[in-house]
Amino acid sequence: MSRVLVTGASRGIGRAVALAFATNGDRVAVHYASDIEAAQRTRELLPGEGHALIGANLAEPDAAQRVMAAAVEALGGVDILINNAAVATSPRTEHSIARVDYAHWRQIWRQMLEVNLLGAVDLTYLFSRHLIDRGAGGRVINIGSRGAFRGEPDFPAYAASKAALHAFGQSMAQALAPHAIAVTSVAPGFIGTERQESKLAGTEGNRVRAQSPFGRVGTPEEVAAAVLYLASPEAEWASGSILDLNGASHLRT
Known part of the structure; x- marks a missing residue:
């Protein structure tokens, strides 16, 4: 049995991973x-005992410390960290350079970097020191994005934050391997979460599904299955990798 901290687990990919x-x-x-309420619903869906709920806005300066301390106390330690929390792409966070003013541009960039990148950076540090001090190995898995590679013209801060998260994960893979801590990332394409239901049901749905030659979008459960593998003992040698999960909608060279 492992003890796992999943950030951003109230719904969508995070809920499926939990x-x-x-x-x-x-x-x-x-x-x-x-x-x-959504987080409590996630907790209700989890089989087994001993699970915990931890609330905090990772953009706040001391939030990562509070989250890690609460997880260690509730679970008796943490063995696996899933950095999934993110400010997502949405009409509210769109910041196409031709359509927003400078104040909004600055606000969204800082909001996304604080949560999507720096929240994960801080938690990774605290988690790694927790493992090193215990003399234990573990796993860090970052939830990145296809957008880090293909670009997001209407959400450049999102793409940049995820590209930086991928690069950070690879640096940590090298830094933490001597401590038996493996670090990987997954880069999902379009995933059919609850948040995307209206988009998929509308006129844009067919265009989104056509991005993949499979003619569909991915599911949170497919991402969760990949994360579960990367957290396994058998996946240690995958440390440093970035796993594309986009149904061949974007191919890297």
């Missing part, structure tokens, strides 16, 4: 930023 670990017999700390 459910996959709990179904595997692991104990899970479900982190959420503000939607406690």
Whole structure:
């Protein structure tokens, strides 16, 4: 049994990842930023006992310390960290340079970098020191994005934050390997979460599905299955890798 901290686990990919670990017999700390009702629903869905809820906005300066301390206390330690929390792409966070003013541009860039990158950076530091001080190995898995490679013209801060997260993960893979800590990232394409239901049901749905030659979008469960593998003992040699999960909608060279 492993003890797992999943950030941004109130819904979508985070919820699916938390459910996959709990179904595997692991104990899970479900982190959420503000939607406690959705987080409680995630907790209710998890089989097994000993799971925990932890609320904090990772953009706040001391949030990472509070989250890690609460997870360690609730679970008796943490063995696996899933950096999933992010300010997502949405009409509210769109910041095409031709359509927003400078104040909005600056606000979105700082909001996305604080949560998507620096929140994960801080948690990775605290988690790694927790493992090193215990003399234990572990896993860090970052949830990145296809957008880090193909670009996001309407959401450049999102793409940049995810590209930086991938690069950070590769640096940490080299830095932490001597401590038996493996670090990987996954880069999903379009995933059919609850947040995307209206988009997929509308006129844009067919265009989104046509991005992949499979003619569909990915599921949170497919991302969760990949994360579960990367967290396994058998996946240590994958450390430093970035796993594309986009249904061949974008091919890197």
